[in-house]
Structures are given as structure tokens and as C-alpha cells.
Amino acid sequence: MKSAFWALILMGSGITAFAQRNCATDAYYRTHRSQYAEMPVERDGVEARDTVPNEIIIIPVVVHVLFHNEAQMLSDAQVRSQIDALNRDFRRMNDDAASTPEVFRSRAADTRIMFCLAQVDPAGRPTKGIVRRYTDREYFLGDDGMKFSASGGNDAWDTRKYLNIWVCSMLGRSLGYASFPGGPADKDGVVINYDVFGTIGNLREPFTMGRTATHEVAHWLGLKHIWGDETCGSDDVGDTPRQLSYNYYCPSFPHTTQCSQESSGDMFMNYMDFTNDACMNMFTHGQKKKMRGLFAPGAWRNSFLRSYVCDSSLASGAPIPDDTLVAAKPAGNVKAYPNPVTDFCVLEPDGDYKLEGQILRLYNATGILIRQVVLTSGKYTLPMRGLTPGTYFIKLGEHANKRVIRILKL
Ligand SMILES: [Zn+2]
Incomplete structure (x- = not known):
């Protein structure tokens, strides 16, 4: 009984990690x-x-x-x-x-x-x-x-x-x-x-x-x-x-x-x-x-x-993509500004593209993955302060949703 009581108290308080x-x-x-x-x-x-x-x-x-x-x-x-x-x-x-x-x-x-x-x-x-x-x-x-x-x-x-x-x-x-x-x-x-x-x-x-x-x-x-x-x-x-x-x-x-x-x-x-x-x-x-x-x-x-x-x-035929995300919306593009960028780069849909649910990956010019984030809203501000100046690539989404944007960090 005691543990059930404490489970309720913890739930009510928003503490959700249980060690039991x-x-x-x-x-x-x-x-x-x-x-x-x-x-x-x-x-x-x-x-x-x-x-x-x-x-x-x-x-x-x-x-x-x-x-x-x-x-x-x-x-x-x-x-x-x-x-x-x-x-x-x-x-x-x-x-x-x-x-x-x-x-x-x-x-x-x-x-x-x-x-x-x-x-x-x-x-x-x-x-x-x-x-x-x-x-x-x-x-x-x-x-x-x-x-x-x-x-x-x-x-x-x-x-x-x-x-x-x-x-x-x-x-x-x-x-x-x-x-x-x-x-x-x-x-x-x-x-x-x-x-x-x-x-x-x-x-x-x-x-x-x-x-x-x-x-x-x-x-x-x-x-x-x-x-x-x-x-x-x-x-x-x-x-x-x-x-x-x-x-x-x-x-x-x-x-x-x-x-x-x-x-x-x-x-x-x-x-x-x-x-x-x-x-x-x-x-x-x-x-x-x-x-x-x-x-x-x-x-x-x-x-x-x-x-x-x-x-x-x-098995036969082509495999289904295993990272299929939100329904494919090939229409539309993504704006990234300012570019060149100093501290922050803002990403916004340009047309029908849907940012929500896409995976954003930031690569440097040699293809090393710098940052990865799942986007959960229609606009995203990518922090770039402190990164070495040079060329970077933002890759968004997979398959039909894939967009790649080249940006210059000053
Ligand atoms: Zn069980």
C-alpha cells in the first residue's frame, strides 16, 4: 500500500522517473x-x-x-x-x-x-x-x-x-x-x-x-x-x-x-x-x-x-524506407536566414513544406555531423554561435521530404 501511495504522490507532482x-x-x-x-x-x-x-x-x-x-x-x-x-x-x-x-x-x-x-x-x-x-x-x-x-x-x-x-x-x-x-x-x-x-x-x-x-x-x-x-x-x-x-x-x-x-x-x-x-x-x-x-x-x-x-x-521488391516520417509533402521548400550567419539561423517553410516532425541534421564541410534535432514546431532557430567559421550543410527530412541548404558561418 505504501508504495502505491507514494506512486500517486509522485505522479501528482510530475516526478515521473521511478527506480522501482x-x-x-x-x-x-x-x-x-x-x-x-x-x-x-x-x-x-x-x-x-x-x-x-x-x-x-x-x-x-x-x-x-x-x-x-x-x-x-x-x-x-x-x-x-x-x-x-x-x-x-x-x-x-x-x-x-x-x-x-x-x-x-x-x-x-x-x-x-x-x-x-x-x-x-x-x-x-x-x-x-x-x-x-x-x-x-x-x-x-x-x-x-x-x-x-x-x-x-x-x-x-x-x-x-x-x-x-x-x-x-x-x-x-x-x-x-x-x-x-x-x-x-x-x-x-x-x-x-x-x-x-x-x-x-x-x-x-x-x-x-x-x-x-x-x-x-x-x-x-x-x-x-x-x-x-x-x-x-x-x-x-x-x-x-x-x-x-x-x-x-x-x-x-x-x-x-x-x-x-x-x-x-x-x-x-x-x-x-x-x-x-x-x-x-x-x-x-x-x-x-x-x-x-x-x-x-x-x-x-x-x-x-x-x-x-x-x-x-x-523478400522481394524495394524496401520501404524505415525512417518514414510525416506524410510526404514534396511541395514547398525551406528558407534559412540570415545567410551568411553569425549566431542563429532561422528556418521557416517556404510554401507547403512542413518542418514539424522532420529530423534536422547539421554537417560541416567535411561531412561530420555537428547537431541533430527532431523539429516539433513550424519554425526553428538553429544556434550556430561558437562554431568554426566556414561552410555548413543543413539537411532536413528524408526521401521526398529531404532538403539540403548550404550556409556560410562567419
Ligand atoms: Zn509484468
């Missing part, structure tokens, strides 16, 4: 429960197959990076670092596997589930599985706005073939949330706050090891929180001990309560608790069985066994 894990999946499910179906309907008429023993299940992923400023415009390397982290954690190839307390080690499992960035888009074209979109939304709430182009987000790719991950700002109120299997197809997937995604880039302590996504993707694969979201609740998994509630930060082992059935206490190092990234290091065999059960014929994720979109040889 906060996952909105359970709240999301409780709100949307009526939209969840009991059993999957075979939608494409293709005969289902079962997994073969020990099969490594590979799940194609598309990452929608929704950005409103430079900090949210994650690099490809940062996105790839998250996929690598998922693979390490789900395959129990994580460096900290040795930190699992000895008493729990025999329960720790390699789930034999892996992830790849999609190589083929829904139209059959090549892709790198990363889509970046400028959004005019400063942040999203847990209302699925990020899942629809019409509300400043980006529409899901076929959720029978792709695990959709939306990365955006949620003001840090929750680190992320997932839809459990069985929800509406167009909202199926995982949402992660941009500053806890991946293992490189500007990440928020103590969530720098990509485990927010490990936790949320496991929800997407049907796992509940380890305390069952109730006092001494059950997560419907046999080999995870009952625990009183969630654990924050990193308790010392063993952590026992009145709920503990064994002297080893809580399995707070399980990915489905609320501990810090550096404190988590395992799924159990029971959790593995539950997740893999979703790929059986007639189960929710079975369609992924027939998803071949990670095979780039199956």
Missing part, C-alpha cells in the same frame, strides 16, 4: 478482459502443426520506434541489443545464470524460444524489422494509442506472424505492458518505455539489461507475475514457489514471508518478479512448459510455427 519496476500488464488485462476470447479461432485455414521435440521456436519481431525527440530515436544497434538480450535470457545463456541460488538451479530452464528481427514485411518486401515513426504525441498512456497510426502510433503488422513491440515514451509511469494471448488482434503485442529498451544507449538505472522486455514478452507468452497478482496468489506454474507479493530492488537470499512454503522463500530472481534487471536471471521449467504450450495446434501462438518472415531470401 512497474509493469502495467495486469491492470491492462483487468481493463480489457471482456475483449479476450476463450479459444483461438483458426483464421487462415492452414493446417496446424505441432512443435517437434526440442524444437527451437523462432519468433519474428517488428520493433516500432515512435519518437518525439532525439532521445527516443533509438539506433538500430540499441534495438538489436534488446533482441540479443531476449535470446540470452530465454535460452539461459545470460552471463548471470550462475547467480541463481543453488537450491533453484535445477528448476532453471532454457526455454528454447528465440527471437529475430523480421526480414520480410507484410507486403513481402525486405525490411530490417525496425520501423521508425515521428509522433506528435509527447507521450502515450496505457490506452494502446501507440498501436494505431490514427492516434499518433503505428499500426501492428500481422499479429499472427510478427511479435509487435512498440517502443515509445509512457512518461516512465510504467516500464511497459503486454497483451496476454487471446486479446484483439490489432492490439496484440508488447509496449516498452524507450529508456529501458536494449542494453546500450541512454538507459535508466536500474533497468539497463533489457529485462523489461524479457518480462513483458513472457507475459505475451502467457506467463503471470510470480505472486499471481494476489496476496499469496498462484501464477498457475507448479515449480515457482508461492510468494506474498512482488519484490522490488534486490532482496538478499533467502527472502521468506508467511507465505513461503520452503525455506528458500521467494524466487525473486525470476524474470516475472519486480526486481531490478541485475537481480533477475531465470525462468523455470514450469514457465517454459506454459509458454511452449501456446504453440501447440489450436493454441494462441501456433501460427508462429508457420511464420517465415525472418528468411530474407523470401
Whole structure:
């Protein structure tokens, strides 16, 4: 109760960075429960197959990076670092596997589930599985706005073939949330706050090891929180001990309560608790069985066994631009004045050109990037004071929106 109280106080004060894990999946499910179906309907008429023993299940992923400023415009390397982290954690190839307390080690499992960035888009074209979109939304709430182009987000790719991950700002109120299997197809997937995604880039302590996504993707694969979201609740998994509630930060082992059935206490190092990234290091065999059960014929994720979109040889045609921003407006130009410039250069549309949503990049004469900024208004003043005198190039936008302006700094 105490932490919920302080969360409310902090929200009210506008302080939004929490050092405690906060996952909105359970709240999301409780709100949307009526939209969840009991059993999957075979939608494409293709005969289902079962997994073969020990099969490594590979799940194609598309990452929608929704950005409103430079900090949210994650690099490809940062996105790839998250996929690598998922693979390490789900395959129990994580460096900290040795930190699992000895008493729990025999329960720790390699789930034999892996992830790849999609190589083929829904139209059959090549892709790198990363889509970046400028959004005019400063942040999203847990209302699925990020899942629809019409509300400043980006529409899901076929959720029978792709695990959709939306990365955006949620003001840090929750680190992320997932839809459990069985929800509406167009909202199926995982949402992660941009500053806890991946293992490189500007990440928020103590969530720098990509485990927010490990936790949320496991929800997407049907796992509940380890305390069952109730006092001494059950997560419907046999080999995870009952625990009183969630654990924050990193308790010392063993952590026992009145709920503990064994002297080893809580399995707070399980990915489905609320501990810090550096404190988590395992799924159990029971959790593995539950997740893999979703790929059986007639189960929710079975369609992924027939998803071949990670095979780039199956793609054809020209790739879609991955940095597509606001709707292309080839008409119009951009004015930059004064030119030559001393301290500030003002940029303004000349005609129909829209500055809002474009990325401005300033290069020097040798092509070195000096400054990069996402424009969020119709006019922008570029500071140039202190730069070495000489020729500079302002590049705005991409593709049809691209404009290059040469300016002289005195
Ligand atoms: Zn959760």
C-alpha cells in the first residue's frame, strides 16, 4: 500500500522517473478482459502443426520506434541489443545464470524460444524489422494509442506472424505492458518505455539489461507475475514457489514471508518478479512448459510455427524506407536566414513544406555531423554561435521530404 501511495504522490507532482519496476500488464488485462476470447479461432485455414521435440521456436519481431525527440530515436544497434538480450535470457545463456541460488538451479530452464528481427514485411518486401515513426504525441498512456497510426502510433503488422513491440515514451509511469494471448488482434503485442529498451544507449538505472522486455514478452507468452497478482496468489506454474507479493530492488537470499512454503522463500530472481534487471536471471521449467504450450495446434501462438518472415531470401521488391516520417509533402521548400550567419539561423517553410516532425541534421564541410534535432514546431532557430567559421550543410527530412541548404558561418 505504501508504495502505491507514494506512486500517486509522485505522479501528482510530475516526478515521473521511478527506480522501482512497474509493469502495467495486469491492470491492462483487468481493463480489457471482456475483449479476450476463450479459444483461438483458426483464421487462415492452414493446417496446424505441432512443435517437434526440442524444437527451437523462432519468433519474428517488428520493433516500432515512435519518437518525439532525439532521445527516443533509438539506433538500430540499441534495438538489436534488446533482441540479443531476449535470446540470452530465454535460452539461459545470460552471463548471470550462475547467480541463481543453488537450491533453484535445477528448476532453471532454457526455454528454447528465440527471437529475430523480421526480414520480410507484410507486403513481402525486405525490411530490417525496425520501423521508425515521428509522433506528435509527447507521450502515450496505457490506452494502446501507440498501436494505431490514427492516434499518433503505428499500426501492428500481422499479429499472427510478427511479435509487435512498440517502443515509445509512457512518461516512465510504467516500464511497459503486454497483451496476454487471446486479446484483439490489432492490439496484440508488447509496449516498452524507450529508456529501458536494449542494453546500450541512454538507459535508466536500474533497468539497463533489457529485462523489461524479457518480462513483458513472457507475459505475451502467457506467463503471470510470480505472486499471481494476489496476496499469496498462484501464477498457475507448479515449480515457482508461492510468494506474498512482488519484490522490488534486490532482496538478499533467502527472502521468506508467511507465505513461503520452503525455506528458500521467494524466487525473486525470476524474470516475472519486480526486481531490478541485475537481480533477475531465470525462468523455470514450469514457465517454459506454459509458454511452449501456446504453440501447440489450436493454441494462441501456433501460427508462429508457420511464420517465415525472418528468411530474407523470401523478400522481394524495394524496401520501404524505415525512417518514414510525416506524410510526404514534396511541395514547398525551406528558407534559412540570415545567410551568411553569425549566431542563429532561422528556418521557416517556404510554401507547403512542413518542418514539424522532420529530423534536422547539421554537417560541416567535411561531412561530420555537428547537431541533430527532431523539429516539433513550424519554425526553428538553429544556434550556430561558437562554431568554426566556414561552410555548413543543413539537411532536413528524408526521401521526398529531404532538403539540403548550404550556409556560410562567419
Ligand atoms: Zn509484468
